[in-house]
Amino acid sequence: MDTKPQDGGLGATLVAKNRIAGDVRAPRDVFERRSPANRDDVVTIAPMSTRDEVFEACAKAKEAFRSWSRTPAPQRALVLGRLARLMVDSKEGLSRFVSREMGKPLREARGSVQEAIDTAEFFQSEGRRLYGQTVPSELPNKELYTYRRPIGVCAMITAGNFPIAVPSWKIIPALLTGNVVVWKPSDDAPGVAELFVDLWRRAGLPDGVISVVHGRGAGSAGEYLVEAIDAGLIDKVSFTGSTEVGRKIGEVCGRNLQLPSLELGGKNPLVILADAELDLAVEGALWASFGTGGQRCTSAGNIIVDKRVMGTVRDQLVKRASLLKIGNPLDEGIDYGPMINERFLERWLAQRAVGVDDGAELLLDGRRITPGEEPPGFMGDAKRGLYASPRIFGRVKMSMRIAQEECFGPTVNLVEVDGLEEAIAAANGTPYGLSSAIYTRDAKAMLRFKEEIRAGMTSVNNSTTGAEAHLPFGGNGHSGNGTRESGIWVLDAYTRWQAVNVDLAGKLQKAQIDLSDSGPPVAPDLSGLLPS
Numbered sequence: 001m002d003t004k005p006q007d008g009g010l011g012a013t014l015v016a017k018n019r020i021a022g023d024v025r026a027p028r029d030v031f032e033r034r035s036p037a038n039r040d041d042v043v044t045i046a047p048m049s050t051r052d053e054v055f056e057a058c059a060k061a062k063e064a065f066r067s068w069s070r071t072p073a074p075q076r077a078l079v080l081g082r083l084a085r086l087m088v089d090s091k092e093g094l095s096r097f098v099s100r101e102m103g104k105p106l107r108e109a110r111g112s113v114q115e116a117i118d119t120a121e122f123f124q125s126e127g128r129r130l131y132g133q134t135v136p137s138e139l140p141n142k143e144l145y146t147y148r149r150p151i152g153v154c155a156m157i158t159a160g161n162f163p164i165a166v167p168s169w170k171i172i173p174a175l176l177t178g179n180v181v182v183w184k185p186s187d188d189a190p191g192v193a194e195l196f197v198d199l200w201r202r203a204g205l206p207d208g209v210i211s212v213v214h215g216r217g218a219g220s221a222g223e224y225l226v227e228a229i230d231a232g233l234i235d236k237v238s239f240t241g242s243t244e245v246g247r248k249i250g251e252v253c254g255r256n257l258q259l260p261s262l263e264l265g266g267k268n269p270l271v272i273l274a275d276a277e278l279d280l281a282v283e284g285a286l287w288a289s290f291g292t293g294g295q296r297c298t299s300a301g302n303i304i305v306d307k308r309v310m311g312t313v314r315d316q317l318v319k320r321a322s323l324l325k326i327g328n329p330l331d332e333g334i335d336y337g338p339m340i341n342e343r344f345l346e347r348w349l350a351q352r353a354v355g356v357d358d359g360a361e362l363l364l365d366g367r368r369i370t371p372g373e374e375p376p377g378f379m380g381d382a383k384r385g386l387y388a389s390p391r392i393f394g395r396v397k398m399s400m401r402i403a404q405e406e407c408f409g410p411t412v413n414l415v416e417v418d419g420l421e422e423a424i425a426a427a428n429g430t431p432y433g434l435s436s437a438i439y440t441r442d443a444k445a446m447l448r449f450k451e452e453i454r455a456g457m458t459s460v461n462n463s464t465t466g467a468e469a470h471l472p473f474g475g476n477g478h479s480g481n482g483t484r485e486s487g488i489w490v491l492d493a494y495t496r497w498q499a500v501n502v503d504l505a506g507k508l509q510k511a512q513i514d515l516s517d518s519g520p521p522v523a524p525d526l527s528g529l530l531p532s
């Protein structure tokens with residue numbers, strides 16, 4: 001890969017490329033990705049793809065589909081095994097690059113690379129299963145089977161907050177099952193995409209099986225890829241991003257009779273009942289709210305607390321949040337780094353006035369961190385980075401906009417309830433249903449919560465974040481369209497069932513008609529029921 005040194009002693013700039021069917025294309029136009037920790041640090045320069053390039057990538061992918069889909073699954077899986085080993089070997093360098101490019105703390109970046117390794121290892125083994133079924137036939141001398149068949153050209157559109165883990169959830173199972181991929185990575189992390197695709201190449205993935213088209217969303221590569229659905233160039237879409245964009249993609253897929261995988265927003269509830277182990281609950285709430293600077297789709301939005309323990313939870317949470325160490329993501333000592341981009345920062349800044357207008361109480365008045373106004377212990381460059389201190393709203397009612405609307409960033413609401421019933425109602429009181437959590441020692445309350453919460457994922461005595469790579473990931477309501485990623489469940493997203501029957505009778509057998517057992521020898525009198 002190309003890198004060029006930058007002036008000013010910053011890291012080298014990575015030059016990312018479009019790879020279309022194995023060909024590296026010289027870009028007509030480019031965009032820069034600067035580190036959110038230091039806007040002077042140009043981390044990556046990436047091509048701004050044209051519509052023609054995106055369409056060409058899709059058409060070329062279709063050509064590659066013929067041979068890749070016919071490659072035996074255990075052989076496809078070997079590529080995943082090599083990819084996993086390459087990621088293990090390059091984990092530290094990759095993680096440092098993730099931190100520098102999108103701003104999550106190095107510790108978490110290592111976790112997100114590990115998530116991709118776990119996914120590759122899981123699906124390597126799945127390549128030796130990918131089971132279908134044998135099914136008994138109702139006719140003699142006849143065999144019935146089912147097979148999973150790949151769908152074709154899969155368009156992947158991914159977000160910048162998990163720039164290697166979430167793409168791996170999509171690309172790895174799609175390729176394992178014999179599909180081909182055209183990937184539009186986030187413009188917040190084009191360099192991570194370049195490195196990831198380079199590892200695929202080194203792992204022996206044939207040219208053309210994965211193509212990358214860089215660019216932005218609206219009016220750029222993301223939108224062109226969606227246009228390619230109507231042009232008949234794409235068979236399946238997998239998207240992680242906002243509910244608003246997911247809805248538009250869903251509409252285009254719907255009119256093309258396609259079922260996309262949509263992983264969308266969340267306003268995730270974390271419930272703390274009166275009998276909870278409070279230190280554990282506060283620690284979980286703190287991590288769920290401010291881990292990754294609140295920029296996970298699984299971040300907690302509403303902390304729903306029984307009134308009997310609200311005072312203690314509020315005081316502890318506010319105290320601990322105000323002590324969080326914010327700063328350079330590559331510094332091992334920080335709790336969270338910068339906002340991923342200016343857009344998230346602007347929305348987060350605007351959320352303050354929404355909460356105040358709604359009548360919520362500002363328990364911790366998180367602000368943009370500016371030079372001269374750094375909080376104690378701040379370890380970043382306030383002039384050059386997009387930093388924000390934690391915001392906590394108290395006295396929040398579920399009817400308020402801040403309780404209903406997702407806001408990526410370090411902000412969380414405290415909602416007071418009286419007992420389990422009210423807690424469940426509040427937890428289900430948003431249009432979303434991605435992840436959720438409850439802290440309690442009461443086994444019956446755990447059971448009730450698991451059964452009644454509308455979310456696709458639920459933690460008991462753990463935070464709302466931290467899904468594992470072999471469990472189904474996905475949400476209900478406005479959090480998605482019911483599809484799931486990860487584990488064996490994602491196989492249904494990238495394959496279609498084929499039913500096969502093999503007739504060995506040597507004569508035409510008619511299903512449902514040529515039955516050797518035609519039922520009991522009784523003829524009920526239907527004369528009163530049938531028309532004469």
Ligand code: UN1
Nearest residue numbers: 162296297298465466467
């Ligand atoms: C996301 O924010 O889109 O469960 C994915 C978690 C991570 C994945 C989050 N393993 O928080």
